[in-house]
Amino acid sequence: MQEMETTPMETQQLHSSQKEAMKKIAEFSGEANELDIDEWLFDLNNLFSLMKLKDETRILETMGKLTGPALRWYQENLRSFINWSDAEKALRDRFKEFTSDSQLMREFFYIYQEENQSVISFYENVIRKYRKSRQFITEQQVITVLQNGVKNSLKEYLIRNEKEIKKPEEWLQFAREEEYIQKRIQQKITVPHHEPKNLPFFERTLSNATIQPTSTNIHLSSQQPSTSRHYYKKHHQQQSTSTRNRTYPTQNNHMTLNRNEENYPKKETQQSTPCLICNKNNHTTIKCFYKKNNGCFKCGQSNHQIRDCPQQYFFE
Incomplete structure (x- = not known):
């Protein structure tokens, strides 16, 4: 297959991308409790293969990612590395952990997913252990x-x-789908959506009222629905009419009272005192036509004032 030619601009961008990718490779010092040498070389080889680097370039790029004791050892043995395979084997033999095969197998078969660990993280942890014991598993x-x-x-x-499920990659696909569904369900449970309830602009007037059945109600209910506003208006008018035509007994006769008279107590009728001047009952003494302009305004006599009237016990 004929390789595609690249322009100087594309070549420059490719080198820039390779430098950024190399920065993401962790440094390795060879100290205890650090990154495993097999995992570090696995990541480094994948990047070198993608970048299509020659052996000499791989050896030099590897030295740039070493620090501490590992860097000092690598520099001392650099001349003995004829190709990248020799350098890789020497690094693995020098910094490989002293773990027996039985211990690796035991660690592999007792890998468990933590409660807050994602499926992908758990899967990658199993695969890393699998690479170390690939010949046995x-x-x-x-x-x-x-x-x-x-x-x-x-x-x-x-x-x-x-x-x-026939391969580990298929297991990962099933596990990720189920993990996604469970996360969506958990989100809906923990954060419920409170949608505002759309209430009607007009509410029924008598939605909670209780109307006792009467002859009037029965008659109206046969003509129109009992829960409408029109029924309430008609019912109120009917009650007003029946109240207006209701009669109440008095001492002398039965007289008809209107709505205004219902709301106020009935005043007792007082019998008028006859006029002291003309002895008529149709007016009081002070309003008498025959009353003089001066004198007592109580009895009408001109020989004294009202405060000296001998008839003070007569009050209107």
């Missing part, structure tokens, strides 16, 4: 470790679909 055993080590919330779904 099959892919079916990897699937078994994944099924047994996954947390209980995902285990039931994956066991139901284990007949369709």
Whole structure:
């Protein structure tokens, strides 16, 4: 296959991308409790293959990612590295952890997913352990470790679909789909959506009222619905009419009272005192036509004032 020619601008961008990718590779010092040498060389080889670097360039780029004791050892043995395979083997033999195969197998079969650990993180942890013991472990055993080590919330779904899982990558696909669904369900449970309730602009006037059945109500209910505003108006008018025509007994006769008279207590009628001047009952003494302009305004006599009237006990 004929390779495509690249322009100087494209070549410059490619070198810039390669430099950024190399920055993401962690430095390795060879100290205890640090990054495993197998994992570090695995990441480094993947990048070198993608960048299509020659052996001489790989050896020099590797020296740029070493620090501390590992860098000093690498510089001392640099001349003995004829190609990249020799340098890689020397690094692995020098800084490989002294772990027996039985211990690696035991660590592999007892890998469990933590409660807050994602499926991808758990899967990558299993695969890293698998690379160290690849010659002793099959892919079916990897699937078994994944099924047994996954947390209980995902285990039931994956066991139901284990007949369709033939490779570890297929297991990861099923596990990620179930993890996504459970996260969506949990979000809806913890953060419910409160939608505002659309209330009607007009509410029924008598929605909660209780009307006792009467002959009037029965008659009106046969003509129109009893829950409408029109019925309430008609019912109120009917009650007003019946109240207006209602009669109340008095001492002398039965007289008809209007609505205004219902709301106020009935005043007792007082019998008028006859006029002291003309002895008529149709007016009081002070309003008498025959009353003089001066004198007593109580009895009408001109020989004294009202304060000296001998008839003070007569009050209107």
